[in-house]
Amino acid sequence: MSRSTDSAPAPAETESTSAETTASETDVGTSASGEANADATDAEAPLLAARNISKYYDQSEGFLDDLIGDARPVRAVDGVDLEVRRGETLAVVGESGCGKSTLGRTLLNLESVTGGHIEYRGEDITGLSGSAMQPYRRDLQMVFQDPLASLNPRQTVGEILKAPMEVHGIGESDEERTERVRELLGLVGLKEGHLDRYPRQFSGGQQQRVGVARALTLSPELIVADEPVSALDVSVQAQILDLLDDLQTELDLALCFVTHDLSVVRHVADRVAVMYLGEIIETAPVEELFANPRHPYTKSLLSAVPRIDPAARTDRTVLEGTVPSPADPPSGCRFHTRCPAVIPPAEWAGTQAEFKSAFTFRNRVLGEEIDPEAIRTRLSAESAATDNDAVATRITERFVPDTDAQLPANARKAIENAAARLANGETEAAKTTVTEAFPSPCEDETPRDTPTEGGHVACHRVDPEMPGDPDVL
């Protein structure tokens, strides 16, 4: 991802002029929405752009940790390029822990970046301090995941909603601000009588409406919504999503919608960015992404969306293994340890499924997930032989069964070899064996962003210059 280029033309060139152009076109696209808008603004400079931003969290505290502890930083966000255009809804999707919430906060300078730049209308706002950031805060707002936690329990809704105006000196008097707050409450579907209530006196959906109203107080250009509905009941989710949708159309807002829920994405987004382990691995217009996902990860995510129509149900691609630690991400393509379409080496004689089977075994060995002593105990419980050979055989049978994949002879041999070494307690030797026997181009090189229909994807299979057939999955 670090070498990626976005589909927008020459960002550096448009930087200096973009501020004036976009500012003078304030009434463009009030009625435009959806893809039309996304397409129309394609040529325009983005409202908010992330250029190769990273956010690492240092795990060590003090020098003792540096000496003996885990000093590797957690790479929550690692080299992300992202653009949000005027009036569009960009959804950032990914599993929990992939760094999407951190990305959302980083975009608004609520977390300082470790590397890269954030540009708002072409102006670099990276790492601006409180007062320098102040003017941009009016344009960049946020809606939070847990509506109750995001509202101060000791303040009434009126106080909460007036605070942004007081901070930015909007409105001559308290009456004027109260008037504006009344308008906002109406806009988000709350009553004027709610003004003097405390957050806890509302239901979850109403609390989130207050959260949305607060974000709207300053008439922002862009709202980052960090999982705004995941804490709500399903029936209420739809109401909040509709509300955001309506407000966006009415107020010509850009929305950056961070979520793990693909059904929500379909509901609200114009464009989608899929995130895995701190990297954006695919971006595409929402229709394109759902109709024609390119990245194997996106495909497996989509296959996991529940469908009501039985005819529309396809085989689910279930991802194996757990998400690797962001402190120690896999080399090359970060998804290669779990990828169902991991590319076999050129000399591989078998099929893709067979390679995947062998590769999974390899990753289990590398991850030290196979415990030969546990297998030995098991064997003795079954009153079978417990010598090393028996353990090795059991490992092979258990993890790479013959019925599952008729592996090429040399591959089978390598697996048996590795199993024997494991049984012998030579874990490192077993690791070497599998690494040498089952290499993949995916682990060597970071995939480049390949342009696709209205987006890009970072996968070796899609990259025409790399080996691997794109239609495997």
Place this chain on the structure above:
Amino acid sequence: MNDEPPNARSNPDHERTRNAETDGGLDPGIGRNSPSEPEPTETPPFGEPMDVPPEYRQEESVVEHRSLRSRIVRGLREDKLALFGAVVVVGFVLVAVFAPYVAPYDPGATFGFMQSPDSYSQADVDGDGSIERVWHPLGTDSFGYDVLSRIIFGARVSLAVALATVLVAFTIGTAIGLAAGFYGGWIDSVLMRYVDFQWAFPEIILGVAIIAFAGGRGVENVVIAIGIAYIDDFARLIRGEVLSLREEEYVTAARAIGMSNRRIMTKEILPNAVAPLIVQATLMIPLAILAEAGLSFLGLGVSPTTPTWGLLLSDGRQFISRAWWISVMPGIAIMVVVLAFNTLGDGLRDIFDVSDSEVEQR
């Protein structure tokens, strides 16, 4: 939900959303039972039954809201011991404030020396030349002062000094703890090292040192001396609160709207940390009374002539075998007030300890 908001847009989409919400039409299966509440599946707030008509429900919930004050009142009503403490504290404060009207005699008026409690002496109390028979419920001391009158006037100084002391410690300690907890980093290190340093000093010794440094006895010096000695308790307490509160989402939200650090500290964090501070202050007052008494006892009190409880105690110590009441009576007064403040503080802590949600739903 029937009143239109003033700026209702004519956007049909928007109308649809609002209507769908008001009549539950968005999801017909849910929300039949309370048509005008948007999220009927939620637990009804404040324990009202589900079928209360919504127009009543709203009114009620406004009344039901617990402010800090109403929580204290309600909690005291339930905790009899704390209520007793509160009554005693209020009683002593009233007695101190209205001391000239409550005290039987002038604290400077002299009668017979070392008269035992519940005795009488002859004196010209109102100064009209006629000698009257006067009652000394708690006896008189070695100078012939009426012990009860001295204790009542002593309450003025002792309580005032204690309150002022805690106020000083509260203000400075809160400022230090707030800054240390909120900014973290080197600011935290410097401030908390100071607090540690201070903590390592015995309070009385620190007080003596400060009084010596400030140039001798006097109300202000005593207040400053004891106040400074108690800064660390408040600073530690509030720093701990701030450390957890600054991670709250509403603090992030406040930063997202561009709020300044100062405003975040005073408007967002402090109000949420005030409950434990109140408890701490209540528990610090008796300590301050004792510290003042200790300083007075050591001869470093407010002044050698102004009656304070510590001074009364100290004055009587050389006569303890002959006239125990001179020392014991102010000692009992100190004990009762300290006990009252402690029960009140404990009660307040219990009241605030209950998590907000539990209180709200009770």
